[in-house]
Amino acid sequence: MYGKSLPILGGAGALPVAGTAAESRSKAATFEYLTTRKDELVGWARKFSLFPYPFVTACCAMEFMAVSASNYDTDRFGAALPRFSPRQADLLMVVGTVTQKQAPILLKVYEQMCEPKWVMAFGVCASTGGFYQNYASLPGIDRIIPVDIYVPGCPPRPEMVIDGIMRLQEKIANGRHPIINDSF
Numbered sequence: 325m326y327g328k329s330l331p332i333l334g335g336a337g338a339l340p341v342a343g344t345a346a347e348s349r350s351k352a353a354t355f356e357y358l359t360t361r362k363d364e365l366v367g368w369a370r371k372f373s374l375f376p377y378p379f380v381t382a383c384c385a386m387e388f389m390a391v392s393a394s395n396y397d398t399d400r401f402g403a404a405l406p407r408f409s410p411r412q413a414d415l416l417m418v419v420g421t422v423t424q425k426q427a428p429i430l431l432k433v434y435e436q437m438c439e440p441k442w443v444m445a446f447g448v449c450a451s452t453g454g455f456y457q458n459y460a461s462l463p464g465i466d467r468i469i470p471v472d473i474y475v476p477g478c479p480p481r482p483e484m485v486i487d488g489i490m491r492l493q494e495k496i497a498n499g500r501h502p503i504i505n506d507s508f
């Protein structure tokens with residue numbers, strides 16, 4: 325429609341269409357509205373359909389089992405069904421101490437996950453290396469992969485893990501989800 329002209333009825337010439345800038349603004353506003361609503365919708369769907377991949381290495385595993393069991397019931401957060409293939413998961417839960425030798429394996433698991441994906445550092449060992457101040461332990465998994473949520477504690481209580489899941493869901497819900505081309 326931009327730049328076109330309309331013929332005058334009964335005349336030989338043509339008049340330029342007024343309001344081209346207004347049309348452009350209207351289109352931009354429509355686009356902004358649609359992308360905002362789309363982000364809200366996709367964010368809502370994604371936050372309630374997390375599929376965790378538990379990368380479990382140490383004693384925090386007991387707490388992972390506790391939080392996954394019926395007493396705490398992470399099903400109600402849409403985050404319960406563990407997937408044991410990284411290709412089917414979108415939440416990497418790193419549970420326990422990660423050694424320097426395990427670091428390349430963790431990186432490979434992370435790289436095998438499809439986008440969008442999120443990472444939780446479960447416990448102080450995964451977050452900072454904990455009290456393992458030695459050459460063999462990784463001083464925090466964020467040295468090799470990006471972390472979205474840190475859950476402190478040695479081990480963290482199930483309530484802390486649930487709080488971490490809820491904060492991650494909040495982050496997902498408020499994020500941008502570019503699934504359509506901005507130039508439509």
Ligand code: SF4
Nearest residue numbers: 383384420447449478
């Ligand atoms: S944070 Fe504590 S419980 Fe968890 S793996 Fe480290 S030492 Fe074990």
